[in-house]
Amino acid sequence: MHLQLDGRGPLHAQLTRALKVALAHGRAGQGAKLPPTRALARDLGLSRNTVLTAYEQLRAEGFMEARVGSGSFVTSPLLAEAANDAQPMVAPPQTAYARRAREIHDPAWLGRSQPAGIRYSFQYGLPLVNPALTTAWARELARAAAYTAPNYPDAQGLPALREAICDYLARRRGVQAAPEDVLIVSGTQQAVSLSARVLLEPGDLAVVEEPQYFALRQILQIHGARVHGVDVDNDGLLPDRMPKESPRMVCVTPSHQFPSGAVLSLQRRLELLQYARRHDTWILEDDYDGEFRYDSKPLAALRSLDRDGRVLYVGTFSKTLFPSLRLGYVVMPTALRRDLVTAKWAQDFGSSAIEQAALAHFMQSGGFERHLRRSARTLLERRAALLEGLHAISQGRLEIADSHAGMHLVVWLRGKKNADLDAILAFAQRLGLGLHTIRPHYLRTPERAGLLMGYCGLSVAQIREAMPLFARVLDAAHA
Known part of the structure; x- marks a missing residue:
């Protein structure tokens, strides 16, 4: 045959x-x-x-x-x-949700792979490689696999992990919560998606910061929200520019605004909470990397000031540990607890029990906070190397927005328009340098040429080696 x-x-x-x-x-x-x-x-x-x-x-x-x-x-x-199944059927979107998803989301972002030949990538979101963490995590997984029950986990999350998170938040972020307030989710993406399902009908108004994390905005748009951007300055979101129409949801990053790096001032935090009270609005607080501050201890979360039960506090282990660990959490307002837990159950029956158990023991044993201290020292060194290198090659050509926190810097190219940036990025790529525009994080495209420079995935030596290449990029751009 x-x-x-x-x-x-x-x-x-x-x-x-x-x-x-x-x-x-x-x-x-x-x-x-x-x-x-x-x-x-x-x-x-x-x-x-x-x-x-x-x-x-x-x-x-x-x-x-x-x-x-x-x-x-x-x-x-x-x-x-x-x-003959070689040619799959092509069909139009079958629902309004699918139509919005096709219109809004670019599938090319799913892989986020680096182009061939890139030696030094300043892409935000790359993991901090820590061999000690890899060894410790393998040990925790093996331990958890030996005793974790093989049946479906509690959809809300393992009690041990929810208790460990409550203890951690009380000490490090000023958030007082009970285990029944915590929902374990598969990262910030799922937290936003579940919140949108529970709070938004198609056509409802949702407020985001301008600029903002592009994936958060896209999730809201795919769910059918009308997304309105409110400008930020050096003190964070501007409450006096909030819309007069009552939004169903306001999404903020008060501890370290993404991507600008601004910290929402205490006065503005109080004004935002008052706005939510007057307009019957829910606030989603995304505390994506609030643990990493280099000029002072981490600020207390917005949730710690909430007296009306309107703040959904979202945390993730993607930044503090590694992105492939799809675990995060939501500290839920009491009024939304049942709806959010039901939405989680309907979506996936609950997150991986073995990984939850491993993380719970890692936190309870003190390993997690030891890792945070080591990571903060490493990130501080990398941040210092990047700042030193940028200042050395700037010659007045760069405007550096130093945020004193997190894993990235925003760098503006003086005298260059956003329209100039594609050619600049292409030249950098030919040199083996991965530079990344800040453009996707804006609803309204900025006129200036801006870069989002993540330093988590590069060593100090690699950052220093990359700076002469960046200098060549600047020389060519200003030739």
């Missing part, structure tokens, strides 16, 4: 499709005996397990049967149309 594999996907799936095509074109009619698995594997240069898997799939679909001692036989004819 001549079979042609199409090269798409696993070998067993390719072989299954090839066998279907052979059956559909009459090369083996009803009742015909198929080649023995060992012989077919030898003829095609495949493993016998691959052939066995393909035969088992055909048996499961009812196209062949195995007879003990006799072999495998075709039991049902197959139409050519049924075998």
Whole structure:
């Protein structure tokens, strides 16, 4: 039997499709005996397990049967149309949600892979590589796997992890919460999505900072919200520019505004809470990297000032540990607790119990905060190296917005327009330097050329090696 594999996907799936095509074109009619698995594997240069898997799939679909001692036989004819699945069906969006998702989200962002040849990438969101953490985490996972119950976890999250988070927040962020207030989620993305499901109907108004984290804005838009941006300055969001129309939801990053780095002043925090009270509005506080401050201890969270139960406090372990650990949490207002937990249950029945158990023990044992202290020292060194390098090559060509916190800096290219930036980034890429525009984080594209420079994923040595390349980029841009 001549079979042609199409090269798409696993070998067993390719072989299954090839066998279907052979059956559909009459090369083996009803009742015909198929080649023995060992012989077919030898003829095609495949493993016998691959052939066995393909035969088992055909048996499961009812196209062949195995007879003990006799072999495998075709039991049902197959139409050519049924075998030809090389071209998947193209369909328009089936719902308004799907239509909005196609219009708003660029699938290219899903992979976020680096172009070939990039040696030094200042991309925000790259993990801080820490071999000691890798070893400690492997140990915690092995320990948790040995005793974690194999059944579905509590959709709200393991009690041990929720208790550990409450203890941590009380000491480090000034947030007083009970374990029943905490919902374990798969990172900030899911926290925002669940909040949008619970709080927003299509067409409702949602306020974001301008600029803001692009993914947060896109989630709200995909859920059908009318997104309104409110400007920020050096003291954070400007409450006097809030809309007169009552928004259902206001999303803020008060401890370290993303991406500008501003800290929302105490006066403005109080004004924002008063606004929420007057307008019957909910506030989502995204505390994405509030643990990392380099000029003082971390500020108390906005949630700690909330007396009306209107703030949803969102934290994540993607920045404090690593992004592949899809765990975060929401400290829920009492009034929304049932709705948020139900939304989480409906979406995925709960986050991984083994990883939750590992994280709970890591926090309870003190390992998490030891890691935070080490990470803060490392990030401080990298930040200092980046600032030193930028000042050395600037020659008046750069405006550096130093935020004294977090894992990134905003750098503006003086005298350059946003329209100039694509050519500048392309030249940097040819040199092996990954620079990244701040443009996606604006609702209204800025006129100036701005960069978002993350330093978490580069060592001090790499940052220093990258600076001469950046200097060449600036020289070319101003030639």
